[in-house]
Amino acid sequence: SRAFRSDARSTGRKPPPSFAFDIDGVLLHVSKPIPGASDTLRFLQASGIPFILLTNGGGKPEAERVRDLSERLGVPLSTDNFIQSHTPFQELLKGPGSLRDKTVLVTGSDYEKCRAIFEGYGFRTVLTPADIYAADPTIFPFQPPPQTTLSHARPLPAPLYHPSSTLPLTSHLKIDAVFTLNDPRDWALDLQLLTDLLLSHGGYLGTYSQHNGPASTTTTSSTSGVAAKRCLGWQRDGQPPLYFSNADLLWSALHPLPRLGQGAFQAALAGVWARITGGQAELERKCIGKPYAETYRFAEGVLARAAEGEGRKLGRVYMVGDNPESDIAGANGFVSEWGAEWVSVLVRTGVWKEGRGGKLEGVFEPREVVDDVKAAVEWAVEREV
Ligand code: G3P
Numbered sequence: 499s500r501a502f503r504s505d506a507r508s509t510g511r512k513p514p515p516s517f518a519f520d521i522d523g524v525l526l527h528v529s530k531p532i533p534g535a536s537d538t539l540r541f542l543q544a545s546g547i548p549f550i551l552l553t554n555g556g557g558k559p560e561a562e563r564v565r566d567l568s569e570r571l572g573v574p575l576s577t578d579n580f581i582q583s584h585t586p587f588q589e590l591l592k593g594p595g596s597l598r599d600k601t602v603l604v605t606g607s608d609y610e611k612c613r614a615i616f617e618g619y620g621f622r623t624v625l626t627p628a629d630i631y632a633a634d635p636t637i638f639p640f641q642p643p644p645q646t647t648l649s650h651a652r653p654l655p656a657p658l659y660h661p662s663s664t665l666p667l668t669s670h671l672k673i674d675a676v677f678t679l680n681d682p683r684d685w686a687l688d689l690q691l692l693t694d695l696l697l698s699h700g701g702y703l704g705t706y707s708q709h710n711g712p713a714s715t716t717t718t719s720s721t722s723g724v725a726a727k728r729c730l731g732w733q734r735d736g737q738p739p740l741y742f743s744n745a746d747l748l749w750s751a752l753h754p755l756p757r758l759g760q761g762a763f764q765a766a767l768a769g770v771w772a773r774i775t776g777g778q779a780e781l782e783r784k785c786i787g788k789p790y791a792e793t794y795r796f797a798e799g800v801l802a803r804a805a806e807g808e809g810r811k812l813g814r815v816y817m818v819g820d821n822p823e824s825d826i827a828g829a830n831g832f833v834s835e836w837g838a839e840w841v842s843v844l845v846r847t848g849v850w851k852e853g854r855g856g857k858l859e860g861v862f863e864p865r866e867v868v869d870d871v872k873a874a875v876e877w878a879v880e881r882e883v
């Protein structure tokens with residue numbers, strides 16, 4: 499460790515490596531530290547080797563999750579090097595197309611926490627499915643879902659559209675973007691609302707876009723002449739963009755077998771969409787989180803700016819993960835913007851086990867497979883000296 503400390507602080511020498519650790523299945527198993535995880539983080543801190551935590555988990559504000567994690571691991575951690583699945587959504591507040599003043603709908607395991615996360619980021623008008631359900635319970639014709647009965651609902655910023663209303667549409671509620679921040683709990687209500695919005699005209703609930711259907715131009719002739727009707731197609735009528743933060747179909751939880759994650763919810767929505775469109779259109783959505791480049795770019799930016807602040811260059815980045823489809827594929831496929839080499843290391847303490855969890859081929863093939871996070875860091879440090 500002393501060798502690294504001097505290397506890390508000196509200039510003009512090989513830059514030290516950094517680490518990106520997955521959490522579930524690498525540092526923690528459910529809420530308990532994986533043996534060796536805490537010591538490994540302490541070793542890196544003592545050695546001045548930078549690391550970030552890069553998880554597809556989410557659903558709590560970063561500060562709350564970091565506090566909780568620090569306690570569980572017994573290691574001081576900071577939000578500066580902590581990236582949850584939804585953390586990069588803050589980028590959508592920047593620049594000319596900023597969503598800051600737009601109306602966004604968020605869902606996840608806990609509606610109120612999801613709202614708190616987005617309000618904390620700076621989104622000004624954040625709605626949850628509970629708000630919409632409270633304004634019109636007929637939108638969901640079954641038993642009220644648990645989170646709506648707790649009545650955290652807030653009044654809507656504009657009247658919810660109803661077909662019989664005489665108000666002009668523009669004075670009704672318009673949803674500008676929809677976000678899934680972690681694993682939804684009330685799938686049925688969420689699927690209903692998201693489907694309604696995907697079929698709507700311009701994000702106004704209660705409307706149905708006249709452009710739904712395959713894109714086409716039809717000509718009709720009548721006594722008054724020939725008229726052409728253009729159908730723009732599915733999701734072509736100003737419907738809100740759909741964002742997901744985590745594509746993991748499975749993740750490592752308390753149960754002996756992996757559990758369905760946000761990716762399963764996404765697949766369910768895509769399945770409903772395929773039925774509704776008669777298979778005519780793929781569900782258009784934007785997904786971040788591992789393995790997507792947006793998330794690795796965001797993570798690399800965090801590491802690179804920290805390195806810059808200390809007057810050094812970004813060295814090799816070791817991504818230590820338990821899921822070949824997210825952690826490993828993402829690191830393998832990522833094209834660095836800071837000239838760093840990303841090296842993937844797969845551990846045996848999570849989702850992937852020999853004979854289960856997919857073949858380690860192509861983009862899923864890690865540079866190295868090791869038993870656990872401690873072995874991963876030992877292997878990497880050995881290579882770097
Ligand atoms: O819901 C969390 C899960 O999908 C994965 O978390 O830390 O393994 O990326 P993590």
Ligand code: MG
Nearest residue numbers: 520522523820
């Ligand atoms: Mg994991």
